[in-house]
Amino acid sequence: xxxxxxxxxxxxxxxxxxxxxxxxxxxxxxxxxxxxxxxxxxxxxxxxxxxxxxxxxxxxxxxxxxxxxxxxxxxxxxxxxxxxxxxxxxxxxxxxxxxxxxxxxxxxxxxxxxxxxxxxxxxxxxxxxxxxxxxxxxxxxxxxxxxxxxxxxxxxxxxxxxxxxxxxxxxxxxxxxxxxxxxxxxxxxxxxxxxxxxxxxxxxxxxxxxxxxxxxxxxxxxxxxxxxxxxxxxxxxxxxxxxxxxxxxxxxxxxxxxxxxxxxxxxxxxxxxxxxxxxxxxxxxxxxxxxxxxxxxxxxxxxxxxxxxxxxxxxxxxxxxxxxxxxxxxxxxxxxxxxxxxxxxxxxxxxxxxxxxxxxxxxxxxxxxxxxxxxxxxxxxxxxxxxxxxxxxxxxxxxxxxxxxxxxxxxxxxxxxxxxxxxxxxxxxxxxxxxxxxxxxxxxxxxxxxxxxxxxxxxxxxxxxxxxxxxxxxxxxxxxxxxxxxxxxxxxxxx
Numbered sequence: 001x002x003x004x005x006x007x008x009x010x011x012x013x014x015x016x017x018x019x020x021x022x023x024x025x026x027x028x029x030x031x032x033x034x035x036x037x038x039x040x041x042x043x044x045x046x047x048x049x050x051x052x053x054x055x056x057x058x059x060x061x062x063x064x065x066x067x068x069x070x071x072x073x074x075x076x077x078x079x080x081x082x083x084x085x086x087x088x089x090x091x092x093x094x095x096x097x098x099x100x101x102x103x104x105x106x107x108x109x110x111x112x113x114x115x116x117x118x119x120x121x122x123x124x125x126x127x128x129x130x131x132x133x134x135x136x137x138x139x140x141x142x143x144x145x146x147x148x149x150x151x152x153x154x155x156x157x158x159x160x161x162x163x164x165x166x167x168x169x170x171x172x173x174x175x176x177x178x179x180x181x182x183x184x185x186x187x188x189x190x191x192x193x194x195x196x197x198x199x200x201x202x203x204x205x206x207x208x209x210x211x212x213x214x215x216x217x218x219x220x221x222x223x224x225x226x227x228x229x230x231x232x233x234x235x236x237x238x239x240x241x242x243x244x245x246x247x248x249x250x251x252x253x254x255x256x257x258x259x260x261x262x263x264x265x266x267x268x269x270x271x272x273x274x275x276x277x278x279x280x281x282x283x284x285x286x287x288x289x290x291x292x293x294x295x296x297x298x299x300x301x302x303x304x305x306x307x308x309x310x311x312x313x314x315x316x317x318x319x320x321x322x323x324x325x326x327x328x329x330x331x332x333x334x335x336x337x338x339x340x341x342x343x344x345x346x347x348x349x350x351x352x353x354x355x356x357x358x359x360x361x362x363x364x365x366x367x368x369x370x371x372x373x374x375x376x377x378x379x380x381x382x383x384x385x386x387x388x389x390x391x392x393x394x395x396x397x398x399x400x401x402x403x404x405x406x407x408x409x410x411x412x413x414x415x416x417x418x419x420x421x422x423x424x425x426x427x428x429x430x431x432x433x434x435x436x437x438x439x440x441x442x443x444x445x446x447x448x449x450x451x452x453x454x455x456x457x458x459x460x461x462x463x464x465x466x467x468x469x470x471x472x473x474x475x476x477x478x479x480x481x482x483x484x485x486x487x488x489x490x491x492x493x494x495x
Contacts, residue, residue, distance in 0.1 A: 024075055031069060031122060035062035038117035042110040050109060057105040061114055064100050068093035086126040094119045148215040149173035149195070150369065151258075153203050153249060154223030159264070159315075161186035161323040163220060163362040168195060170366050177201055177212040178223070181471055186323035203245040209252050218260035219253050220365055221246065224292075227328060228268070230468040231289035237472075242292035247299055259307050262368055263300055264361075265293045265314045267354055267382060270423045276389075278426040279314070279380045286421060301378055311368050311376040315361055316354035316384030316425060320445040321452055327461040328468055331355060334396055335446050336461035338403035339453035346413045349393035354425040356384040357440035367434050381430040385438035389424040395442070402446040406454050 039062060043055050069075060072089045098111045105111060150167055154160045155176030164187065167174050173195040176187065179202045190196040201208025203223040213219070224242040225231050231238040246263065253261055270277045271284035285291045293314075300310045319331030327336045330353070334344050364383045368376050390398075393413065400409050430436045452458055464471065 027075060028066060030125065031074075032062050032066060034121050035065045035114075035118050038114045041117055042114040045113055046107075046110045050107070055105075055110070057101055058110060058114065060104070061097055061101050061111075061118075064097040065093060065118070068096045072096075083127045087123045090122050090126070091119065094122075148217040149175045149197065150218045150220060151175045151177060151212055151216040152220045152222060153177045153212070154221070156180055156182065156184055156186050156198075156324065157222060158226075158322045158324050158326045159318065159358055159361050160222045162359045163222065163365050164190060164196070166359070166362040166366050167369075168193070170370070172366075172369070173197075175199065175212060175216060177203065177208060179203070182324050182465060189323075204240065204248055206248065206252070209248060210256070213252050213256040213258055216256075216258055218262065218369055219249065219258055220262045220264075220369075221249050222264045224264075225289070225468065225472055226266075227468050228287040228289045229328070230472040231287065231292065233469060233472045235288060238288055238292060242289075243295050243299070246296040250300055254308055259309055260369065260373070261300065261308065261310045262365055263296065263310065263312050265297055265312050265380075266290065267314045267316050267384070267423065267425050268421060269294050269297075269314060270425065271421060273423045276424045276426050279382055279429055297380070301380075309373045309377045311378075312380045313361075313364060313368065313383045314380060316356040316382070316388065316427075318358050318361060319355055319442070320358040320440065321448045322358050325458060325466055326468065327466040330392065331395060331399070331442070331446070332449065333461070334399040335403060335449045336453070336458075338399050338409045339406065339450055340461055342407055342409050344396050344400060344409065344411045346393060346396045346411060347416065349391060349396070349413050349415070351392050351422045352389065352424045353392065353395070353421075354382075354384040354423070354427075355388040355390065355395070355442060356438055357442075357445045360385075360438045360440055363439065364430070364434075364436055367436050371434055375433060381434070382425050382427050383430060383436075384425055384427045386427055388438060388442055390442075398442050399446055402443055403450050406450055 039058050042058055046055055069090070072078070072093050074086065074089055074093065078086055078089055094115050098115050102108065102111055150172045152160055152164055152167070152174060155164045155174070156178040160176070160178070164174050164176060168190065174190075175197040177199045178184075180200050184191075184198065184200075187196075187198060191198070199208060199212050201212070203209060203221075224245060225238050231242070250261065266289070268287065268290040269283045269285055270281065271286040271290060273281070273284065283290075283294055285294055297312050301312065317330065319329055325332070327333050334346075337344050361383060364381075368381075396411055396413075400411055403409050427436075459465070
């Protein structure tokens with residue numbers, strides 16, 4: 001697949017709007033607008049002060065400018081070089097455009113006026129907005145730098161522990177930053193490995209975050225409060241943990257020269273929809289959790305840096321066994337209820353959800369890091385599999401069938417639902433561009449958890465260690481204690 005085909009496939013995944021323009025697209029639109037306005041000025045000048053002559057050839061100037069800009073490298077190899085080099089290249093492009101148009105028009109005055117009007121704002125914009133990119137190599141070589149480890153923020157968590165395992169399996173060195181609220185048992189199998197490092201600390205601790213970013217080739221941001229109930233405990237704490245942490249991670253990553261950033265978002269941003277939703281559909285958050293994910297996405301996607309390759313992954317509703325188990329997820333909760341109580345309580349049976357096994361989320365992260373950087377830059381991917389779109393009742397029936405092999409299971413159903421989310425999701429983009437599909441079926445994931453319950457590997461599923469809500473309340477006590485959080489914003493002292 002050539003670069004142009006790659007771009008077209010990736011561009012179809014974003015809405016056509018000013019806020020969704022990539023940095024290079026914004027340059028092209030800006031240059032085209034300036035050149036077109038200059039053409040109008042030149043035509044007006046010709047009508048007022050020059051003898052009548054055909055002016056149609058002047059309308060070719062914006063197209064000629066874009067073509068010449070591309071040929072001299074304004075939109076490719078020179079986009080991260082010094083402003084002085086860009087200014088010279090733009091001058092060359094403007095002169096070449098004028099020369100080509102003069103061959104058709106044979107009138108120097110309007111063409112010269114167009115050149116004077118066009119060149120100044122094009123060059124000035126590059127001077128004012130230019131960042132010190134000259135010291136960098138080409139974008140592609142920057143983006144695929146694998147010399148440093150991959151930093152997984154929140155790597156000891158439910159999804160993080162699987163992600164760490166899969167990254168190590170794929171040959172990456174891994175560094176984890178995690179506050180270890182649930183302990184470090186999920187990372188025990190990796191301790192002592194030369195390609196694994198653990199830093200205990202909060203994602204909003206600037207000292208620890210800066211230390212963790214040193215020399216890394218990519219950042220995978222999985223930390224934060226997850227789920228509507230946990231985020232509803234305290235709004236201020238939720239915004240601090242989800243939005244402020246993302247802002248800090250982005251800023252420090254950019255300042256430390258990190259160029260790959262993968263962010264874990266959620267399909268909860270779609271809220272309620274009567275149709276299957278894709279990445280380009282309007283967002284409809286119905287919870288604080290979903291809104292913080294949208295705010296974090298915007299923080300990352302519109303950073304405007306050419307050398308900062310952001311990919312947002314909107315995870316489907318996750319299920320399955322992990323080294324750090326959770327039973328506040330609907331698929332896991334139904335399995336726990338079936339195996340522990342023999343009774344599944346179904347609320348909102350006709351609500352649709354997309355599901356995905358927790359290990360498959362780790363596979364998606366690895367797939368993104370291995371992908372062509374230009375294919376995933378500033379892209380949003382729904383992560384799941386169309387085969388796992390189903391209603392809550394269908395999920396419960398699958399759990400009942402699998403767990404029924406181990407004990408008698410009953411089901412109660414009620415429509416008295418407070419959770420208003422209802423959505424089926426399209427995963428065609430990630431399937432087409434990244435050749436990604438789920439490797440674990442719903443039944444296989446339920447079976448794995450059922451066996452672990454049968455063999456006594458879990459504590460009681462209502463234990464607070466399995467609940468994000470209970471642990472959030474614990475963390476909130478620390479957050480509200482000035483002595484506990486004073487160190488988060490202490491002066492930076494990293495040697």
